[in-house]
Amino acid sequence: MKGYHDIGGDKAGVIPKEELPWLYWEKKVEAIRNLLGDGTRRIIALDEMRRGFESFGQDKYDNLSFYRRRLEAMIDILIEKEIITQAELDAAIGEKKRVWASELKNSSKI
Amino acid sequence: MSKNHEHTHNEHEPIVVEDDAGNLEAQIIIDALQDVLMANGLLTAPEVTKQIEVMEAKGVHLGAKIVAKAWKDPDYKARLLENGKSCIQEIGIPVGEAQIIVVENTSQVHNLITCTLCSCYPRSILGQPPSWYISKAYRARSVREPRRVLAEFGLELSLDIQLIVHDSNADMRYLVLPQAPENIDDIDMKTAETLVTRDHLIGVRR
Amino acid sequence: MKRRFDIGDNVCVRSIDKPGHVRIPFYIRGKLGTILQYCGRYLNPEDLAVGKTSGPGVDLYRVEFVQNTLWDQPDNQPQDKLVIEIYDHWLTQTNTLVKSRAEV
Numbered sequence: 001m002k003g004y005h006d007i008g009g010d011k012a013g014v015i016p017k018e019e020l021p022w023l024y025w026e027k028k029v030e031a032i033r034n035l036l037g038d039g040t041r042r043i044i045a046l047d048e049m050r051r052g053f054e055s056f057g058q059d060k061y062d063n064l065s066f067y068r069r070r071l072e073a074m075i076d077i078l079i080e081k082e083i084i085t086q087a088e089l090d091a092a093i094g095e096k097k098r099v100w101a102s103e104l105k106n107s108s109k110i
Numbered sequence: 111m112s113k114n115h116e117h118t119h120n121e122h123e124p125i126v127v128e129d130d131a132g133n134l135e136a137q138i139i140i141d142a143l144q145d146v147l148m149a150n151g152l153l154t155a156p157e158v159t160k161q162i163e164v165m166e167a168k169g170v171h172l173g174a175k176i177v178a179k180a181w182k183d184p185d186y187k188a189r190l191l192e193n194g195k196s197c198i199q200e201i202g203i204p205v206g207e208a209q210i211i212v213v214e215n216t217s218q219v220h221n222l223i224t225c226t227l228c229s230c231y232p233r234s235i236l237g238q239p240p241s242w243y244i245s246k247a248y249r250a251r252s253v254r255e256p257r258r259v260l261a262e263f264g265l266e267l268s269l270d271i272q273l274i275v276h277d278s279n280a281d282m283r284y285l286v287l288p289q290a291p292e293n294i295d296d297i298d299m300k301t302a303e304t305l306v307t308r309d310h311l312i313g314v315r316r
Numbered sequence: 317m318k319r320r321f322d323i324g325d326n327v328c329v330r331s332i333d334k335p336g337h338v339r340i341p342f343y344i345r346g347k348l349g350t351i352l353q354y355c356g357r358y359l360n361p362e363d364l365a366v367g368k369t370s371g372p373g374v375d376l377y378r379v380e381f382v383q384n385t386l387w388d389q390p391d392n393q394p395q396d397k398l399v400i401e402i403y404d405h406w407l408t409q410t411n412t413l414v415k416s417r418a419e420v
Contacts, residue, residue, distance in 0.1 A: 001333060002342040008226030008277065009343040009387065012122040012250035015262055020127060020241040025137040030238070031161035032144060035153050043152065047364035050228060051337035065128045066229065066244045068136050075143060081367065084146050092142035100138060208358065211378075226341055253343065253398060257391040272395040275383075280339050280376055280401035281358045 004058040026067040033074055044077055052076045122246035168237030172203050173285060174306035176235070178299050180212075181290040194285065198235065206234035207283040211276075214287045215316065219272045222260065222313035223284045224252035230278040232285050236311060243312065253277055263314040286313045319375045320404060325351045327379060328410040329402055337365035340406050347386060348412055352399060353378040360403065375404040 036043040052073025053061060061069060078084045128136060147153050176198055180187035190197040194210035210232055213221040225231065226249045231239040242248050252259050256275045260267050267273060276284045288310040294302065309315035321327060331346035339361045357373035383389075383396040 005227060006341050007122060007246055007250040008341045009254040010122060010246075010250040012247040013124050015242050015247040015251070015259065016124045016245055017242050017263070022238050023133060025133065025140050027162045027165060028140045028144065028158065029136075030165060031158050032140070032147070032153070034161055034165075035157055036147075041152065042369060045364040045367070045369060047337055047339075047361040048367060050361075051365040054337055062123065063126065065126050065132070068128060068132065071136060071140055071143075075139075078143075083152070084143075084150065088146050088149075089142060092145045093138060096138045096142045096145075100134070209355065211353075226343075227339060254387045255389050255391055256396075257393075269393055272397065273383075273393070274397045274399060277341070277344075277398065277400040279341060280355075280361070280403065282355055282376075282378070282401055 003054050004061050005054050023067075029067050029071045029074070033070065036074070036078075043081070043083060044074060048077050049073045122250055124247035125241060125245040127241075165233075165237060168233065168235060170236060170306065170308040170311065171303070172235050173232075173308070173311045174303040175201060175203070176212075176285070177287060177306045177311070178302035180287055181294050181302055182299055187287070191287070203235060207232060208281040209283070210235070210285055211282050212285050212287050213274070213276060215289050215313075217289070218270075219274065220267055220313065220316055221284075221286045222252065222256050222273065222275045223278060223286060224249065224275060225278040226250070226253055227279055230283060232283040235285065236308065240308065260314060263309070265314065265316055267316070286311050288316065319354065321351045321354075321375075321377060321407065321409070323351050323353065326410050326412065327351060327377075327402075327407045328412070329379070330406050330408060334362070336362060338362055340402060341400075343386065344381070344400055344402070347381055348410060349379040349381040349402075351377050352380040355401065358403075360405075376401055377404070377407070379407070 033044065033049065035041060037046060049070060050073075053069045056073060056076060060072065064072060075089065079086055079089075144153075144155070144158060148155065176190070179201060180190050186197065190212050191214055194212040195205045195207070198205050198210055215221055229239055229244040229249070231243065248259065253275055256273055257267055278284055288306065291297070291305060307315060326348065327350070328348050329340065329344050329346060355376040355378060358376050359369065359371060360374045363371060378399055379402045381398045381400070382394075383392040383398055384394060386398060
């Protein structure tokens with residue numbers, strides 16, 4: 001079966017030529033993937049991450065942005081390989097959200 | 111294009127971008143992931159910062175350096191077309207990819223680079239690809255109707271020119287060597303470099 | 317080990333429905349092309365995708381196709397080509413000459 005990522009030759013609309021900025025979180029996704037795949041670490045191969053976003057479902061693939069797809073796939077593979085656990089990631093996300101919520105509250109007072 | 115845009119047609123959404131909430135959420139997740147990886151001793155914060163600096167230092171200026179040198183030095187050009195990676199490294203540009211295939215535009219040939227399966231790009235030279243290169247519209251259409259795609263970029267390619275599309279699907283990465291300007295012998299290397307744009311190196315400009 | 321194909325050989329991309337991560341897009345499967353360049357041996361992405369990072373590697377070729385044999389798209393000119401990389405295990409030898417749609 002043709003994968004949902006395998007779109008060469010498909011019909012598609014006009015190419016959007018606006019140049020979008022490369023955001024800091026997007027750079028971080030790339031930086032961390034590069035580090036995890038480098039010669040000393042060899043934790044995630046590029047093709048493993050590709051397998052991640054090619055198999056996590058078409059809804060996710062179609063609705064997530066390019067770098068978000070890569071982020072989600074990287075997390076899936078890290079959990080699959082038992083490099084990290086979902087629980088420790090969830091705990092860290094919870095902590096970050098608390099920090100952000102208080103940051104946002106403080107900034108709205110200014 | 112909003113990420114939740116509903117579409118009833120069978121065409122691909124040209125490009126999906128995060129809204130503000132999506133960007134904030136992604137930022138939180140990648141920050142959290144970095145914390146977990148650091149706690150597990152797999153990387154350090156300075157390594158991440160350094161890697162971002164390395165990626166930010168790439169760009170069209172490096173591609174322009176390669177092209178201008180090839181325009182001014184026929185021997186270098188011949189070797190560059192033979193073995194892209196070693197010739198690019200020779201002028202001080204580190205190359206992470208397995209090989210860089212440099213494809214030459216001539217009066218009779220035009221080359222266009224794409225990646226239909228994901229968004230492969232000579233990142234160690236040019237950095238991140240432009241957003242249109244990673245769009246589904248470009249990935250889907252660049253192989254089937256490349257002349258129409260070029261026309262959308264303002265390039266009406268003469269019908270007698272041979273158009274060669276390169277789908278970067280595996281281990282090679284590609285760089286277009288545009289045609290040298292006619293006055294190449296009268297201009298210096300620095301001036302020649304200013305004539306090269308990123309779009310020339312992908313092939314949506316000629 | 318001697319490689320199977322030389323530059324100029326006519327080849328056919330295998331039309332198989334292999335599950336898992338592969339780097340051979342559907343649009344090129346079953347198509348006839350010509351070996352343009354030998355790229356060397358690389359680890360098979362189908363193995364790398366499942367964490368197998370060692371092994372002998374597979375031969376990789378750049379293969380050239382006539383655009384008019386791939387698509388029914390009048391804008392493409394008879395001389396227009398598409399070049400894509402194909403791993404050895406996705407290729408079969410063929411004596412069939414590559415014809416464009418107009419000639420078939």
